[in-house]
Amino acid sequence: MINLETPKKFELLVSQAHQVAVEVFRANSRKYDRAEHTYPKELDMLAAVLDGMRESGSLDGAGVATVGGGDGASAAAASDGSANRNGTNMASLLGLIELCWGDVGLLLTMPRQGLGQAAIAAVADDEQLRRFGGKWAAMAITEPEVGSDSASIRTTAKLDGDEYVLNGEKIFVTSGERAELVVVWATLDPSMGRPAIKSFVVERDNPGLKLDRLEHKLGIRASDTANFVLDNCRVPKENLLGSPEIEAKRGFSGVMQTFDNTRPMVAGMAIGVARACLQRTREVLEDAGLAIDYGAPPHAQSAAVSEFISMESDWEAARLLTLQAVWMADNRKPNSLQASMAKAKAGRTATDIALRCVALCGSVGYGEGELLEKWARDVKILDIFEGTQQIQLLIVARQLLQKTSAELK
Numbered sequence: 040m041i042n043l044e045t046p047k048k049f050e051l052l053v054s055q056a057h058q059v060a061v062e063v064f065r066a067n068s069r070k071y072d073r074a075e076h077t078y079p080k081e082l083d084m085l086a087a088v089l090d091g092m093r094e095s096g097s098l099d100g101a102g103v104a105t106v107g108g109g110d111g112a113s114a115a116a117a118s119d120g121s122a123n124r125n126g127t128n129m130a131s132l133l134g135l136i137e138l139c140w141g142d143v144g145l146l147l148t149m150p151r152q153g154l155g156q157a158a159i160a161a162v163a164d165d166e167q168l169r170r171f172g173g174k175w176a177a178m179a180i181t182e183p184e185v186g187s188d189s190a191s192i193r194t195t196a197k198l199d200g201d202e203y204v205l206n207g208e209k210i211f212v213t214s215g216e217r218a219e220l221v222v223v224w225a226t227l228d229p230s231m232g233r234p235a236i237k238s239f240v241v242e243r244d245n246p247g248l249k250l251d252r253l254e255h256k257l258g259i260r261a262s263d264t265a266n267f268v269l270d271n272c273r274v275p276k277e278n279l280l281g282s283p284e285i286e287a288k289r290g291f292s293g294v295m296q297t298f299d300n301t302r303p304m305v306a307g308m309a310i311g312v313a314r315a316c317l318q319r320t321r322e323v324l325e326d327a328g329l330a331i332d333y334g335a336p337p338h339a340q341s342a343a344v345s346e347f348i349s350m351e352s353d354w355e356a357a358r359l360l361t362l363q364a365v366w367m368a369d370n371r372k373p374n375s376l377q378a379s380m381a382k383a384k385a386g387r388t389a390t391d392i393a394l395r396c397v398a399l400c401g402s403v404g405y406g407e408g409e410l411l412e413k414w415a416r417d418v419k420i421l422d423i424f425e426g427t428q429q430i431q432l433l434i435v436a437r438q439l440l441q442k443t444s445a446e447l448k
Contacts, residue, residue, distance in 0.1 A: 043362065046125045049133055056134040059085060060141025065410075068142040071261035072413055076253055078217065079145055079261055086150040126369035128300070132307040132361065139311030143417050144261030146308070153214050154178040154425075155222035157304075158238050158297040162281035171240055177218035178297075179209035179267060187430040189224065189295075190233040190444070194269060196225040196279075203239060203279060205247070205272040213424070215265025216250060219243055223269065227285060235285050238297075240278040247272025258416035295375075302378040302425050303364040306385035309421040310358050313389035316396040316414050317351060323400045343399055350392045357385040376438045383431035386422030393418045 045053055063085055071079050138146045155176025163171065185191045194207025205225050215221060221241045228235040241248050247270055254264040276283070321331065329344050337345040361381040367374035393415040397404035404411040422428050437447050 043359070045133060046129070049125070049130050052130055053133050053137055056137035057140070060138050064138060064141030064145045067145065068261075068410060068413065069407070071145065073260075075255065075260040076263060079148060082145065082149055090151075124370050125366070128303070128365040128368040129362075131304060132365045135304055135307040136311040136314070139308040140315045141311075142261065143308050143312055143421070144259035147259055147262035148214055148217065150217075151175045151219075153218055154301055155218065155220060155240075157301045158222045158280060159240065161296045161300060162238070167240070167277070167280065171220060174220050175214070175218045176220040176222055176240070177212050177214045177243075177265075179212045179215065179221050179223045181211045182208055183210055187427050190236065192224055192226050192236055193229065194223065194225040195229065196227055196237065196239060198227075198276065198283075199273075201276055202273045203276055205239060205241070205269045205274065207269050208251075208267065209269070210266045211254065211424070212265045212267060213262060215267060216253060216263045221248060221267070222280070223272075227283075231285055237283070238280045239274055240280065241269075241272060241274050245272055245274065257419060258413070259420055298426060299375050299378045300368065302382040302431075303361050303368070303374075305421055305425045306357065306361040306364070306381040309385040309389035309418060310354070310361060312414050312418045312421070313354050313357075313385075313392045316389075316393045316411060316418075317347070317354060319409070319411055320347060320396040320399055320404075323403055346395065346399065350395055353388045354392060357381070357388045360384050376435060379426070379431045379434040379438075382425060383428055383435065386431075387428055389418045390422045 063081055067079060067081055071077060135146065151173060153176045155178040156172075156174075158178055159167065159171050159176060180189055180192070182193055185193060192207075194205060194209065196203045196205050198204075203225075205223060207225065209215075209221075209223065212221065219242070221243060223239050223241050224236060225239060226235045227237055249268045249270055251266040251268050254266065256264060324331070324343060324347060329341055331344050331347060332340060333348075337348045340348075360377065364374050364377040364381040367377055393411075397411050397415050400409070400411055403409055404415075406412065426434070433447070436442070437444065440447065
């Protein structure tokens with residue numbers, strides 16, 4: 040059974056992540072929100088500290104909070120025969136919640152991690168893990184005419200001798216300009232549909248990977264979002280992640296396993312932002328003389344307090360769903376359904392909470408003197424990327440009704 044208390048072995052990790060959130064992320068949050076596309080140099084020092092902690096072994100057993108879900112994907116989680124295992128997925132989630140309480144944009148631009156590492160962890164072989172593990176890896180999936188339907192990817196990969204030649208266009212690549220690697224999703228044969236979709240690791244300085252532009256965004260402005268053109272981009276055939284064979288029955292499953300690992304992490308980001316909103320709103324309400332009494336029913340308290348309690352209960356539901364999804368991953372249980380449920384619930388709930396908190400706090404919440412208005416802008420992306428709200432609900436419906444993508448669109 041899942042234990043809802045923070046595992047003792049992760050208490051130090053959570054404490055350190057919270058310290059980083061306070062001293063580094065919160066301290067620079069507004070600065071890099073205003074200075075969009077400016078690299079936060081403060082993160083280099085933080086990355087160096089984390090590297091030193093890894094080398095010294097002080098993080099052994101606790102993992103490191105990463106966007107991609109730690110060092111282990113669900114398929115790679117070790118089985119030690121115990122009834123309950125909390126591994127790197129749980130460690131990463133707990134750390135991410137704390138860091139995103141600080142600033143989600145700065146978290147997304149942390150060096151030497153990124154969503155691409157989840158794809159590498161999910162399907163890479165041992166040799167690829169040695170080559171690419173620990174590097175800053177972005178993930179390029181979305182295309183101008185292919186958003187949530189990843190199976191319709193048009194970027195092509197053709198084998199030419201010992202190299203694959205990639206051609207196409209990728210948009211909305213988080214940390215695309217700053218990353219060392221970009222994991223590009225492409226099709227080996229457009230006529231074969233889903234099974235032909237594979238992922239390829241492309242070095243950021245590859246001359247065939249051309250930066251087209253950086254996006255100006257509503258939120259997470261500290262994080263760069265790049266658009267790329269792949270023009271006869273040649274990569275070694277050893278950079279294809281997973282099997283090069285097109286397997287009709289399971290060819291797409293290895294690639295999609297990436298989402299089983301990253302969606303709960305995105306849910307955790309949303310939970311962290313929403314917690315920040317709730318904590319600041321509680322302070323504003325209490326300063327206004329509106330004490331929250333959990334011993335009294337909500338309807339017996341002021342409308343503002345009643346709404347706050349309602350938001351807290353929604354937040355707790357999202358948190359529990361997310362804990363369940365990562366616990367299942369660490370214990371080698373299929374979690375596709377739970378990952379989508381957590382992502383859908385947390386993304387929608389956090390967005391709703393942020394906007395309601397802004398409204399409850401009035402002018403305090405709307406002005407730039409507070410971070411509430413920034414959190415309301417930042418949080419929306421967490422309801423969109425890694426699969427939109429609507430796509431998550433569609434995935435949940437398919438699994439519950441046991442329908443294929445062709446049967447339920």
